[in-house]
Amino acid sequence: xxxxxxxxxxxxxxxxxxxxxxxxxxxxxxxxxxxxxxxxxxxxxxxxxxxxxxxxxxxxxxxxxxxxxxxxxxxxxxxxxxxxxxxxxxxxxxxxxxxxxxxxxxxxxxxx
Amino acid sequence: xxxxxxxxxxxxxxxxxxxxxxxxxxxxxxxxxxxxxxxxxxxxxxxxxxxxxxxxxxxxxxxxxxxxxxxxxxxxxxxxxxxxxxxxxxxxxxxxxxxxxxxxxxxxxxxxx
Numbered sequence: 001x002x003x004x005x006x007x008x009x010x011x012x013x014x015x016x017x018x019x020x021x022x023x024x025x026x027x028x029x030x031x032x033x034x035x036x037x038x039x040x041x042x043x044x045x046x047x048x049x050x051x052x053x054x055x056x057x058x059x060x061x062x063x064x065x066x067x068x069x070x071x072x073x074x075x076x077x078x079x080x081x082x083x084x085x086x087x088x089x090x091x092x093x094x095x096x097x098x099x100x101x102x103x104x105x106x107x108x109x110x111x112x
Numbered sequence: 113x114x115x116x117x118x119x120x121x122x123x124x125x126x127x128x129x130x131x132x133x134x135x136x137x138x139x140x141x142x143x144x145x146x147x148x149x150x151x152x153x154x155x156x157x158x159x160x161x162x163x164x165x166x167x168x169x170x171x172x173x174x175x176x177x178x179x180x181x182x183x184x185x186x187x188x189x190x191x192x193x194x195x196x197x198x199x200x201x202x203x204x205x206x207x208x209x210x211x212x213x214x215x216x217x218x219x220x221x222x223x224x225x
Contacts, residue, residue, distance in 0.1 A: 004154070036216075043116070044155070044203070044216040089154050098143070098207065099168060100214060102154025 137206030
């Protein structure tokens with residue numbers, strides 16, 4: 001069945017460092033891909049999404065490009081801030097369904 | 113606009129006791145989801161509603177879990193009887209249409225002792 005694999009955390013960075021969180025997926029057809037973020041004490045929030053190959057989703061300085069050839073959707077940010085500290089979840093929804101399948105989450109800790 | 117509201121935020125119960133969670137989705141959202149999130153894991157779908165109809169409940173353990181969405185608005189998720197392994201965060205989400213962006217509530221953290 002469909003699945004999402006993302007890098008284990010925690011990822012620990014200094015402020016202004018470059019961030020990459022890897023995400024790969026297995027799915028039939030052409031899924032939509034998402035990154036959700038969960039800040040401490042809050043619910044999951046959609047960060048960005050891409051619905052077809054080569055699309056780039058972006059929001060709040062974060063970017064991810066839908067790479068069908070490598071079945072990847074890696075999250076990147078050029079300069080992280082302390083306020084970016086959170087848990088990041090990669091997810092997909094398959095063809096003809098809006099059921100979200102999540103990865104296990106990656107905790108990001110940014111220190112000043 | 114209010115987001116998805118869940119209550120209670122936290123619940124501690126003894127095993128074999130019943131427990132219920134409540135969710136009020138965003139107004140006008142026809143699709144409602146219940147997800148289960150175990151510690152250190154991503155959320156997993158339990159059940160999805162389109163209005164008042166459960167259209168995907170394949171992952172709901174029906175021997176002890178039940179859910180309802182009367183009138184296609186609020187929803188409740190019940191566990192009876194609860195087991196130690198049910199300790200987790202139960203998330204509710206809603207979206208305006210099937211395939212639309214899902215908005216999540218803060219979740220209910222259940223601890224079964």
